[in-house]
Amino acid sequence: MSVKKMRTNRRGPKEFLRKSMVSLKRSPQTIPLLSLVAGFLIYSLNLSSIADTTARINGANMGQCEFIAMLFSILAFVVFLRTFPRRKKADKVMLCLLFAMLGSLIFVDSIYMKRIVNATTRENNPIVINNSSMYINTAQTVVSLHIILICVTLGLLILLPVYSKLLRKIRTSVDVEDNGSMKALDITGD
DSSP: OOHHHHHHHHTSHHHHHHHHHHHHHHOTTHHHHHHHHHHHHHHHHTHHHHHHHHHHHOOTTHHHHHHHHHHHHHHHHHHHHHHSOTTSOOOHHHHHHHHHHHHHHHHHHHHHHHHHHHHHHOSSSOOOOOGGGTHHHHHHHHHHHHHHHHHHHHHHHHTHHHHHHHHHTSOOOOOOTTOTTOOOOOOSOO
16 A cells, blocks of 8 residues: 555544544543533624613613623633643642632523513513514523533533543554564664
């Protein structure tokens, strides 16, 4: 088999999957990071609906909850990257700070959700959701999805030692032809 043919065989989807698994075995914290990124993107890309909802309902502390959620979503990235330095053990102080930030995110999002539910279900002058105020439903969906993704991130962080051991058990080495039939080399120089 020629060298060129061997190179083309390794460039397929199988090789891409193998390299991805090797990378994942080296840094399994990528999985909760992806969940954190998804939560941040969903929240930040729908920030206009959330801001419109805050302006329409104008409930107690809704603006502060929105601000804290956006701030902690951004700061969680910095703390996450500082928690897991490259090829080193996790920093326990930063891990505690990360858990505190994620817990705070869940807390402020749940307060925000409570304000929306209270405004739409109150007896005196409830806010009616119609075509002109559909952004309230969007904001409610986005905030609840943000809570779910933050909870998933927390769960993945807690289970990180478990699935990192399972990932290490996956065989990602490449079999090379005639690897087992090599004989001892004579290097005596005669």
